[in-house]
Amino acid sequence: MLQIYGVPVSVHTRKVIVAALTKNLPYEIKEVVPVVPGSPPPDWRQLSPTGLIPAIRDGGVELADSSAICAYLERCHPGPSLYPASAAAYARALWFEQYAGGTLFREVVRPLFHEVFVQPRVRQQPTDAAHVDAVLTQALPEVFGYLEGAAGEDHLAGADCSIGDIAVASNLVTFQYIGFALDAARFPRLARWFARVLQQPALREALRREQPAVRAMGLNDDWLAGLPA
Ligand SMILES: N[C@@H](CCC(=O)N[C@@H](CS)C(=O)NCC(=O)O)C(=O)O
Known part of the structure:
Protein backbone atom coordinates (compact mmCIF):
# COMPACT_ATOMS: atom_id res chain seq x y z
CA MET A 1 0.00 0.00 0.00
CA HIS A 77 -2.89 5.84 -12.23
CA PRO A 78 -3.91 8.11 -15.11
CA GLY A 79 -7.58 8.33 -14.27
CA PRO A 80 -9.34 10.27 -12.89
CA SER A 81 -6.77 12.83 -13.96
CA LEU A 82 -5.69 15.93 -12.07
CA TYR A 83 -3.79 17.25 -15.10
CA PRO A 84 -5.68 18.85 -18.03
CA ALA A 85 -5.30 17.28 -21.49
CA SER A 86 -4.55 20.37 -23.56
CA ALA A 87 -0.98 21.66 -23.47
CA ALA A 88 -2.04 25.20 -22.52
CA ALA A 89 -4.32 24.12 -19.66
CA TYR A 90 -1.73 21.57 -18.49
CA ALA A 91 0.90 24.32 -18.36
CA ARG A 92 -1.51 26.59 -16.45
CA ALA A 93 -2.24 23.83 -13.91
CA LEU A 94 1.50 23.34 -13.34
CA TRP A 95 1.96 27.09 -13.01
CA PHE A 96 -0.64 27.34 -10.26
CA GLU A 97 0.79 24.31 -8.50
CA GLN A 98 4.20 26.00 -8.58
CA TYR A 99 2.78 29.39 -7.53
CA ALA A 100 0.97 27.73 -4.63
CA GLY A 101 4.09 26.00 -3.29
CA GLY A 102 6.58 28.71 -4.25
CA THR A 103 4.81 32.00 -3.49
CA LEU A 104 1.48 31.53 -1.71
CA PHE A 105 2.99 29.07 0.77
CA ARG A 106 6.45 30.62 1.21
CA GLU A 107 5.32 34.27 1.43
CA VAL A 108 1.93 34.00 3.14
CA VAL A 109 0.81 30.69 4.65
CA ARG A 110 4.11 29.34 5.97
CA PRO A 111 5.16 32.57 7.76
CA LEU A 112 1.70 32.93 9.31
CA PHE A 113 1.63 29.26 10.37
CA HIS A 114 5.10 29.67 11.83
CA GLU A 115 4.15 32.78 13.81
CA VAL A 116 0.70 31.83 15.09
CA PHE A 117 1.16 28.07 15.56
CA VAL A 118 4.77 26.81 15.55
CA GLN A 119 6.26 29.60 17.66
CA PRO A 120 3.68 29.72 20.49
CA ARG A 121 2.41 26.13 20.40
CA VAL A 122 5.45 24.02 19.45
CA ARG A 123 8.41 26.17 20.50
CA GLN A 124 6.80 28.09 23.38
CA GLN A 125 8.12 31.29 21.82
CA PRO A 126 6.16 34.53 21.35
CA THR A 127 4.49 35.36 18.07
CA ASP A 128 6.21 38.20 16.22
CA ALA A 129 3.16 40.43 15.71
CA ALA A 130 5.09 42.80 13.42
CA HIS A 131 5.94 39.88 11.14
CA VAL A 132 2.29 38.78 11.03
CA ASP A 133 1.25 42.33 10.26
CA ALA A 134 3.82 42.63 7.46
CA VAL A 135 2.57 39.40 5.87
CA LEU A 136 -1.06 40.53 6.11
CA THR A 137 -0.47 44.04 4.82
CA GLN A 138 2.30 43.49 2.25
CA ALA A 139 2.60 39.89 0.98
CA LEU A 140 -1.05 38.84 1.22
CA PRO A 141 -2.59 41.67 -0.82
CA GLU A 142 -0.21 41.02 -3.70
CA VAL A 143 -0.60 37.23 -3.67
CA PHE A 144 -4.37 37.11 -3.08
CA GLY A 145 -4.76 39.99 -5.53
CA TYR A 146 -3.02 37.97 -8.22
CA LEU A 147 -5.22 34.93 -7.47
CA GLU A 148 -8.33 37.14 -7.47
CA GLY A 149 -7.46 38.21 -11.02
CA ALA A 150 -6.75 34.63 -12.07
CA ALA A 151 -9.91 33.07 -10.63
CA GLY A 152 -12.82 33.01 -13.01
CA GLU A 153 -16.17 31.30 -12.90
CA ASP A 154 -14.40 28.03 -13.77
CA HIS A 155 -11.38 26.30 -12.29
CA LEU A 156 -7.90 27.81 -12.49
CA ALA A 157 -6.81 25.72 -15.48
CA GLY A 158 -10.04 25.09 -17.34
CA ALA A 159 -13.35 23.42 -16.72
CA ASP A 160 -12.13 20.67 -14.42
CA CYS A 161 -10.51 20.76 -11.03
CA SER A 162 -6.74 20.27 -11.53
CA ILE A 163 -3.62 19.89 -9.44
CA GLY A 164 -3.32 23.70 -9.59
CA ASP A 165 -6.68 24.16 -7.88
CA ILE A 166 -5.86 21.55 -5.24
CA ALA A 167 -2.47 23.12 -4.51
CA VAL A 168 -3.87 26.64 -4.06
CA ALA A 169 -6.94 25.45 -2.12
CA SER A 170 -4.80 23.39 0.27
CA ASN A 171 -2.97 26.58 1.23
CA LEU A 172 -6.22 28.45 1.81
CA VAL A 173 -7.53 25.62 4.00
CA THR A 174 -4.52 25.95 6.30
CA PHE A 175 -4.78 29.76 6.19
CA GLN A 176 -8.30 29.44 7.60
CA TYR A 177 -7.37 26.71 10.10
CA ILE A 178 -4.87 29.07 11.71
CA GLY A 179 -7.56 31.67 12.31
CA PHE A 180 -7.47 33.92 9.25
CA ALA A 181 -10.40 34.37 6.91
CA LEU A 182 -10.49 34.73 3.16
CA ASP A 183 -12.22 38.11 2.87
CA ALA A 184 -15.00 37.58 0.32
CA ALA A 185 -15.73 41.31 0.12
CA ARG A 186 -12.13 42.05 -0.87
CA PHE A 187 -11.48 38.92 -2.97
CA PRO A 188 -14.93 37.88 -4.24
CA ARG A 189 -13.85 35.83 -7.25
CA LEU A 190 -11.23 33.98 -5.22
CA ALA A 191 -13.78 33.29 -2.47
CA ARG A 192 -16.31 31.91 -4.99
CA TRP A 193 -13.61 29.78 -6.60
CA PHE A 194 -12.53 28.47 -3.16
CA ALA A 195 -16.11 27.54 -2.29
CA ARG A 196 -16.34 25.66 -5.60
CA VAL A 197 -13.11 23.72 -5.08
CA LEU A 198 -14.17 22.81 -1.54
CA GLN A 199 -17.02 20.87 -3.16
CA GLN A 200 -14.54 18.59 -4.89
CA PRO A 201 -15.24 15.13 -3.36
CA ALA A 202 -11.61 14.11 -2.80
CA LEU A 203 -10.81 17.39 -1.06
CA ARG A 204 -13.98 17.10 1.04
CA GLU A 205 -12.98 13.58 2.04
CA ALA A 206 -9.42 14.67 2.89
CA LEU A 207 -10.83 17.44 5.11
CA ARG A 208 -13.22 15.00 6.77
CA ARG A 209 -10.38 12.58 7.52
CA GLU A 210 -8.13 15.27 8.98
CA GLN A 211 -10.72 16.65 11.41
CA PRO A 212 -9.48 14.64 14.43
CA ALA A 213 -5.99 16.13 13.93
CA VAL A 214 -7.46 19.61 13.42
CA ARG A 215 -9.35 19.35 16.69
CA ALA A 216 -6.37 17.85 18.55
CA MET A 217 -4.22 20.77 17.37
CA GLY A 218 -6.85 23.30 18.45
CA LEU A 219 -7.11 24.73 14.93
CA ASN A 220 -10.13 26.70 13.77
CA ASP A 221 -12.51 24.61 11.67
CA ASP A 222 -15.67 26.67 12.30
CA TRP A 223 -15.59 27.87 8.70
CA LEU A 224 -16.11 24.27 7.48
CA ALA A 225 -19.49 24.14 9.22
CA GLY A 226 -20.78 26.82 6.84
CA LEU A 227 -20.11 24.69 3.76
CA PRO A 228 -23.04 23.04 1.96
CA ALA A 229 -23.22 19.30 2.73
N1 LIG B 1 8.35 21.61 -2.24
C1 LIG B 1 7.93 20.79 -1.12
C2 LIG B 1 7.61 21.70 0.05
C3 LIG B 1 7.25 20.87 1.28
C4 LIG B 1 7.10 21.72 2.54
O1 LIG B 1 7.43 22.91 2.59
N2 LIG B 1 6.58 21.04 3.60
C5 LIG B 1 6.38 21.70 4.87
C6 LIG B 1 5.04 21.31 5.45
S1 LIG B 1 3.68 21.75 4.42
C7 LIG B 1 7.42 21.24 5.85
O2 LIG B 1 7.89 20.11 5.77
N3 LIG B 1 7.74 22.10 6.82
C8 LIG B 1 8.62 21.76 7.89
C9 LIG B 1 9.81 22.65 7.98
O3 LIG B 1 9.84 23.71 7.30
O4 LIG B 1 10.72 22.28 8.72
C10 LIG B 1 6.73 19.93 -1.52
O5 LIG B 1 5.95 20.36 -2.39
O6 LIG B 1 6.58 18.82 -0.97
Whole structure:
Protein backbone atom coordinates (compact mmCIF):
# COMPACT_ATOMS: atom_id res chain seq x y z
CA MET A 1 0.00 0.00 0.00
CA LEU A 2 1.07 3.58 -0.69
CA GLN A 3 2.72 5.03 2.42
CA ILE A 4 2.53 8.80 2.81
CA TYR A 5 5.01 10.32 5.26
CA GLY A 6 3.78 13.58 6.73
CA VAL A 7 0.70 14.87 8.53
CA PRO A 8 -2.72 15.37 6.95
CA VAL A 9 -2.95 19.02 8.03
CA SER A 10 0.26 19.96 6.21
CA VAL A 11 -0.41 21.96 3.04
CA HIS A 12 1.72 19.71 0.84
CA THR A 13 0.83 16.40 2.47
CA ARG A 14 -2.86 17.25 1.96
CA LYS A 15 -2.19 17.77 -1.75
CA VAL A 16 -0.81 14.22 -2.04
CA ILE A 17 -3.70 12.80 0.01
CA VAL A 18 -6.22 14.53 -2.28
CA ALA A 19 -4.41 13.11 -5.33
CA ALA A 20 -4.54 9.60 -3.82
CA LEU A 21 -8.24 9.99 -2.93
CA THR A 22 -9.03 11.33 -6.42
CA LYS A 23 -7.55 8.13 -7.82
CA ASN A 24 -9.23 5.93 -5.21
CA LEU A 25 -5.86 4.70 -3.95
CA PRO A 26 -5.68 3.18 -0.49
CA TYR A 27 -2.91 4.81 1.53
CA GLU A 28 -1.42 4.72 4.97
CA ILE A 29 -0.16 7.82 6.79
CA LYS A 30 3.23 7.51 8.48
CA GLU A 31 3.26 10.50 10.80
CA VAL A 32 6.28 12.77 10.50
CA VAL A 33 6.28 16.33 11.86
CA PRO A 34 9.60 17.91 10.85
CA VAL A 35 9.29 20.82 13.30
CA VAL A 36 8.96 18.41 16.25
CA PRO A 37 12.39 17.14 17.35
CA GLY A 38 12.56 13.32 17.31
CA SER A 39 9.54 12.94 15.04
CA PRO A 40 11.28 12.05 11.76
CA PRO A 41 12.42 8.40 11.52
CA PRO A 42 16.17 7.62 11.50
CA ASP A 43 16.31 7.17 7.69
CA TRP A 44 14.33 10.37 7.08
CA ARG A 45 16.98 12.28 5.11
CA GLN A 46 17.36 9.33 2.79
CA LEU A 47 13.62 9.38 2.08
CA SER A 48 13.28 13.18 2.12
CA PRO A 49 16.62 14.82 1.28
CA THR A 50 15.22 18.28 2.13
CA GLY A 51 13.78 17.04 5.43
CA LEU A 52 10.38 18.41 4.37
CA ILE A 53 7.08 16.56 4.21
CA PRO A 54 5.57 14.82 2.33
CA ALA A 55 7.50 11.82 1.06
CA ILE A 56 6.18 8.45 -0.04
CA ARG A 57 7.08 4.80 -0.26
CA ASP A 58 5.18 2.92 -2.94
CA GLY A 59 6.44 -0.61 -3.50
CA GLY A 60 10.11 -0.07 -4.31
CA VAL A 61 9.69 3.63 -5.11
CA GLU A 62 10.78 6.26 -2.58
CA LEU A 63 10.03 9.87 -3.45
CA ALA A 64 9.87 13.30 -1.82
CA ASP A 65 8.20 16.55 -2.87
CA SER A 66 4.44 16.84 -3.35
CA SER A 67 4.69 17.92 -6.98
CA ALA A 68 6.96 15.01 -7.91
CA ILE A 69 4.72 12.62 -5.95
CA CYS A 70 1.49 13.84 -7.59
CA ALA A 71 3.05 13.58 -11.06
CA TYR A 72 4.23 10.06 -10.20
CA LEU A 73 0.77 9.01 -8.98
CA GLU A 74 -0.76 10.46 -12.15
CA ARG A 75 1.62 8.42 -14.33
CA CYS A 76 0.88 5.22 -12.37
CA HIS A 77 -2.89 5.84 -12.23
CA PRO A 78 -3.91 8.11 -15.11
CA GLY A 79 -7.58 8.33 -14.27
CA PRO A 80 -9.34 10.27 -12.89
CA SER A 81 -6.77 12.83 -13.96
CA LEU A 82 -5.69 15.93 -12.07
CA TYR A 83 -3.79 17.25 -15.10
CA PRO A 84 -5.68 18.85 -18.03
CA ALA A 85 -5.30 17.28 -21.49
CA SER A 86 -4.55 20.37 -23.56
CA ALA A 87 -0.98 21.66 -23.47
CA ALA A 88 -2.04 25.20 -22.52
CA ALA A 89 -4.32 24.12 -19.66
CA TYR A 90 -1.73 21.57 -18.49
CA ALA A 91 0.90 24.32 -18.36
CA ARG A 92 -1.51 26.59 -16.45
CA ALA A 93 -2.24 23.83 -13.91
CA LEU A 94 1.50 23.34 -13.34
CA TRP A 95 1.96 27.09 -13.01
CA PHE A 96 -0.64 27.34 -10.26
CA GLU A 97 0.79 24.31 -8.50
CA GLN A 98 4.20 26.00 -8.58
CA TYR A 99 2.78 29.39 -7.53
CA ALA A 100 0.97 27.73 -4.63
CA GLY A 101 4.09 26.00 -3.29
CA GLY A 102 6.58 28.71 -4.25
CA THR A 103 4.81 32.00 -3.49
CA LEU A 104 1.48 31.53 -1.71
CA PHE A 105 2.99 29.07 0.77
CA ARG A 106 6.45 30.62 1.21
CA GLU A 107 5.32 34.27 1.43
CA VAL A 108 1.93 34.00 3.14
CA VAL A 109 0.81 30.69 4.65
CA ARG A 110 4.11 29.34 5.97
CA PRO A 111 5.16 32.57 7.76
CA LEU A 112 1.70 32.93 9.31
CA PHE A 113 1.63 29.26 10.37
CA HIS A 114 5.10 29.67 11.83
CA GLU A 115 4.15 32.78 13.81
CA VAL A 116 0.70 31.83 15.09
CA PHE A 117 1.16 28.07 15.56
CA VAL A 118 4.77 26.81 15.55
CA GLN A 119 6.26 29.60 17.66
CA PRO A 120 3.68 29.72 20.49
CA ARG A 121 2.41 26.13 20.40
CA VAL A 122 5.45 24.02 19.45
CA ARG A 123 8.41 26.17 20.50
CA GLN A 124 6.80 28.09 23.38
CA GLN A 125 8.12 31.29 21.82
CA PRO A 126 6.16 34.53 21.35
CA THR A 127 4.49 35.36 18.07
CA ASP A 128 6.21 38.20 16.22
CA ALA A 129 3.16 40.43 15.71
CA ALA A 130 5.09 42.80 13.42
CA HIS A 131 5.94 39.88 11.14
CA VAL A 132 2.29 38.78 11.03
CA ASP A 133 1.25 42.33 10.26
CA ALA A 134 3.82 42.63 7.46
CA VAL A 135 2.57 39.40 5.87
CA LEU A 136 -1.06 40.53 6.11
CA THR A 137 -0.47 44.04 4.82
CA GLN A 138 2.30 43.49 2.25
CA ALA A 139 2.60 39.89 0.98
CA LEU A 140 -1.05 38.84 1.22
CA PRO A 141 -2.59 41.67 -0.82
CA GLU A 142 -0.21 41.02 -3.70
CA VAL A 143 -0.60 37.23 -3.67
CA PHE A 144 -4.37 37.11 -3.08
CA GLY A 145 -4.76 39.99 -5.53
CA TYR A 146 -3.02 37.97 -8.22
CA LEU A 147 -5.22 34.93 -7.47
CA GLU A 148 -8.33 37.14 -7.47
CA GLY A 149 -7.46 38.21 -11.02
CA ALA A 150 -6.75 34.63 -12.07
CA ALA A 151 -9.91 33.07 -10.63
CA GLY A 152 -12.82 33.01 -13.01
CA GLU A 153 -16.17 31.30 -12.90
CA ASP A 154 -14.40 28.03 -13.77
CA HIS A 155 -11.38 26.30 -12.29
CA LEU A 156 -7.90 27.81 -12.49
CA ALA A 157 -6.81 25.72 -15.48
CA GLY A 158 -10.04 25.09 -17.34
CA ALA A 159 -13.35 23.42 -16.72
CA ASP A 160 -12.13 20.67 -14.42
CA CYS A 161 -10.51 20.76 -11.03
CA SER A 162 -6.74 20.27 -11.53
CA ILE A 163 -3.62 19.89 -9.44
CA GLY A 164 -3.32 23.70 -9.59
CA ASP A 165 -6.68 24.16 -7.88
CA ILE A 166 -5.86 21.55 -5.24
CA ALA A 167 -2.47 23.12 -4.51
CA VAL A 168 -3.87 26.64 -4.06
CA ALA A 169 -6.94 25.45 -2.12
CA SER A 170 -4.80 23.39 0.27
CA ASN A 171 -2.97 26.58 1.23
CA LEU A 172 -6.22 28.45 1.81
CA VAL A 173 -7.53 25.62 4.00
CA THR A 174 -4.52 25.95 6.30
CA PHE A 175 -4.78 29.76 6.19
CA GLN A 176 -8.30 29.44 7.60
CA TYR A 177 -7.37 26.71 10.10
CA ILE A 178 -4.87 29.07 11.71
CA GLY A 179 -7.56 31.67 12.31
CA PHE A 180 -7.47 33.92 9.25
CA ALA A 181 -10.40 34.37 6.91
CA LEU A 182 -10.49 34.73 3.16
CA ASP A 183 -12.22 38.11 2.87
CA ALA A 184 -15.00 37.58 0.32
CA ALA A 185 -15.73 41.31 0.12
CA ARG A 186 -12.13 42.05 -0.87
CA PHE A 187 -11.48 38.92 -2.97
CA PRO A 188 -14.93 37.88 -4.24
CA ARG A 189 -13.85 35.83 -7.25
CA LEU A 190 -11.23 33.98 -5.22
CA ALA A 191 -13.78 33.29 -2.47
CA ARG A 192 -16.31 31.91 -4.99
CA TRP A 193 -13.61 29.78 -6.60
CA PHE A 194 -12.53 28.47 -3.16
CA ALA A 195 -16.11 27.54 -2.29
CA ARG A 196 -16.34 25.66 -5.60
CA VAL A 197 -13.11 23.72 -5.08
CA LEU A 198 -14.17 22.81 -1.54
CA GLN A 199 -17.02 20.87 -3.16
CA GLN A 200 -14.54 18.59 -4.89
CA PRO A 201 -15.24 15.13 -3.36
CA ALA A 202 -11.61 14.11 -2.80
CA LEU A 203 -10.81 17.39 -1.06
CA ARG A 204 -13.98 17.10 1.04
CA GLU A 205 -12.98 13.58 2.04
CA ALA A 206 -9.42 14.67 2.89
CA LEU A 207 -10.83 17.44 5.11
CA ARG A 208 -13.22 15.00 6.77
CA ARG A 209 -10.38 12.58 7.52
CA GLU A 210 -8.13 15.27 8.98
CA GLN A 211 -10.72 16.65 11.41
CA PRO A 212 -9.48 14.64 14.43
CA ALA A 213 -5.99 16.13 13.93
CA VAL A 214 -7.46 19.61 13.42
CA ARG A 215 -9.35 19.35 16.69
CA ALA A 216 -6.37 17.85 18.55
CA MET A 217 -4.22 20.77 17.37
CA GLY A 218 -6.85 23.30 18.45
CA LEU A 219 -7.11 24.73 14.93
CA ASN A 220 -10.13 26.70 13.77
CA ASP A 221 -12.51 24.61 11.67
CA ASP A 222 -15.67 26.67 12.30
CA TRP A 223 -15.59 27.87 8.70
CA LEU A 224 -16.11 24.27 7.48
CA ALA A 225 -19.49 24.14 9.22
CA GLY A 226 -20.78 26.82 6.84
CA LEU A 227 -20.11 24.69 3.76
CA PRO A 228 -23.04 23.04 1.96
CA ALA A 229 -23.22 19.30 2.73
N1 LIG B 1 8.35 21.61 -2.24
C1 LIG B 1 7.93 20.79 -1.12
C2 LIG B 1 7.61 21.70 0.05
C3 LIG B 1 7.25 20.87 1.28
C4 LIG B 1 7.10 21.72 2.54
O1 LIG B 1 7.43 22.91 2.59
N2 LIG B 1 6.58 21.04 3.60
C5 LIG B 1 6.38 21.70 4.87
C6 LIG B 1 5.04 21.31 5.45
S1 LIG B 1 3.68 21.75 4.42
C7 LIG B 1 7.42 21.24 5.85
O2 LIG B 1 7.89 20.11 5.77
N3 LIG B 1 7.74 22.10 6.82
C8 LIG B 1 8.62 21.76 7.89
C9 LIG B 1 9.81 22.65 7.98
O3 LIG B 1 9.84 23.71 7.30
O4 LIG B 1 10.72 22.28 8.72
C10 LIG B 1 6.73 19.93 -1.52
O5 LIG B 1 5.95 20.36 -2.39
O6 LIG B 1 6.58 18.82 -0.97
